[in-house]
Amino acid sequence: MKTTLRRLALVSTAILSLTGAAAAQQTVVWWDFLAGGDGVRMKALIDAFNQEHQGEIAIEGTTLEWGTPFYTKLQTSAAIGEGPDIATYHLSRMPLAVQSGTLAEITDEDLAGVGLSDDSFTAAAAEAAKVDGVRYGVPFDQHGLILYYNKELLGDAGMLDDNGLPTGLDGMENFEAALAQFTGDGSYGLSMPTGDRYRAVYSFFGQQGGTMFDAAAGGFFPTDADVEKLTTATETMKRWVDNGWTPAQIESPAALALFTSGQAAFFIMGNWEVPTFTDLAAKGEMFEWGAVELPVLFDHQAAWSDSHAFVIPANAGKEADPAKREAVMTVIAWMDEHSLDWAGAGHIPAFNAVRESAEFQALKPQSDYAGFAATAVFDPRTVLAGPAAPLGDAWTNYIVPATTGEIDPADAAVEMRDDLNDQL
Template sequence: MTKNLRRLALASTAFLALASGAFAQQTVVWWDFLAGGDGVRMKALIDAFNAEHEGEITIEGTTLEWGTPFYTKLQTSSAIGEGPDIATYHLSRIPLAVDSGTLSEITDEDMAGAGIANTDFTTAASDAGKVDGTRYAVPFDQHGLILYYNKDMLAEAGLLGEDGLPTGLDGLDNFNAILAQFTGDGKYGISTPTGDRYRTIYSLFGQQGGTMFDEAAGGFFPTDEDLAKLTNAIEVVKGWVDSGYTPVQVESPAALALFSSGQSPFFIMGNWEVPTFVDLHAKGELFEWGAVELPVLFENKAAWSDSHAFVIPANSGKDADPDKRAAVMQVIAWMDQHSLDWAGAGHIPAYNAVRESAEFKALKPQSDYAGFADTAVFDPRTILAGPAAPLGDAWSNYINPATTGEIEPADAAAQMRDDLNGQL
């Protein structure tokens, strides 16, 4: 731990020591949806918090099933006052949670009482935690779409700089020419899992400056220009399929295997696969590899992103307990201030002091793609957005199939728009 992070941790502990005098021993009931490697890392953070705050605050953690089961249970439990004191949440689902009355506002006073402030977090994540300027979530990380690459293959092709990072990938024509260079003899220029192609398309839509949702202007893809930008983005990925740069149908495990077996120099996927490649490399089962932000194929740098965040359920009818709330806020602050360990899962800390620390900058490849935290494109602020929500269904029903030739790109874009607007 560097001096800066050590000072941060000591300051956090000292602040808590002062604050803890205001309330007796507290048990904070915690719900999350984190399984696999994420779950292991979060369990370790909870254990570390409990050990450090013995006699003051104890987190009582429970992990529930990801997706619809988690969000449904939290909503129904909060409605009858039986929800937890704190829960993890995806920022993309905040508008829906607020619309259903599931979450409690987190005020500036709540934040200040825990020694944190709005300015301590990335602007993109902080804004995504608010609805109409009111905060309902404190971001913990940003996770998003990145480009994994095979250093050996790129070095042989003269596309690797002295710093070990790819060179010359920006620009659609240029990138397509590179993909063509690696395609053939049973190999593909890029591996893009069919079920996740919508994230690439949304990223390319963002790189064109497209507006996905504007309630005042008519809803989803409010102008013909926005619809054209979505169509352009679909055609880019469909073009990779049509040109043989990527398989027509390939789901996540097979797409990962294409990359890890050396059959493709590039793999587009979320940063959550970083631990997979770290483990394979440690066992001597993977080439030298890296990960960077998505190439800029249009005008702007942009990549699909979401965030794990912390929320406080409204718990209808349950008496407010200021001491419990202060304890919950201390938990949130501590987790963010110790999120370097969480970055081991590939995520980018939303807490500026950690993301800008020497320890994080030394963490590879995470620090090589951390820039997407500042140019992230989150789901639009609508109750239809987020994991296990109608927006995800629309991507799957119209946009992913358009990349495989089942629907014409322009038709897919229009059908997605009409479907979503019909649900508003």
């Protein structure tokens, strides 16, 4: 009888142990907007996390359509308490998300619980993750505008140093001389999709120290000097078009092909095209190429940038669950600690320990343009900014046409300012 009781006790203990283990496992519902190569890399990271945390935490991932559909679904789902536990987000849209009540605060204590703080990340991204001093996101990367170049063409022109990096491009006179040098006989100095020129204009605006938005000083482009700086930046791109150094109208696929075929010495675009060129080179279908920060054409280094980040939706009506929050923060910290794999997509890790590691420094060309993370110009802190937001429409409606002569650059700058201020 005693033996039977002992056996029953052991069985009960085992059952309780198994039940406790099952209860301890947390399922973290994850939404992202990452497609293509980004999506493949993120899925690999999720799979690696799940394998490493079996029996403890399981990420249940879903990828939704990028842009307005994603942000709208996240906002409406959070409002009825049906949002995910964690989501990817662009830091440039943070003010709009906070105004709509979509996101929950991520406190210093949340970060400290997984060994993180603001000092763990680039200063630009850490600041962009906050609205009015309150943190609503944890940075994962910085992505921005960079300069791709044809090493063979520049090498033949004596414009590469011993490390294969371009020389003599800083300063408007030098860079425009290079554009002119490589233009002719069906070739161009520069390729860049027409619709993406606003990022270059914003970068050049930032290089002049322009202020796009200041709520206390009157809104968008608050001074005449800021309007003049926007005009100057726009006139720069228009001059390149007028001189034939870059095509007047060219869509993204054609702009890519112009560079990859060797018909353009330079290509200005976001770092997300790095995998495209890497894959082509691996197949022997592309020349030797590199990528660096945008040259300094005005007063100081600056380049358009944004950041993929992790956020926690403010799911209405759901009680706070400390165990769930701990699991979510564990996921965030793990992703940042393993962001070297994400850097393969061309992005710059926002997490300092990874970006400053020897492994990242050996990653080319990423480490050659990583400096933009410290001098990045994010979208201004306004509810009109970010992907799939009114600021993007204003760039498209006024500045992009001004680069092709459809609108006078000075008029375009004033019209953009007035339009955005009317929407505030």
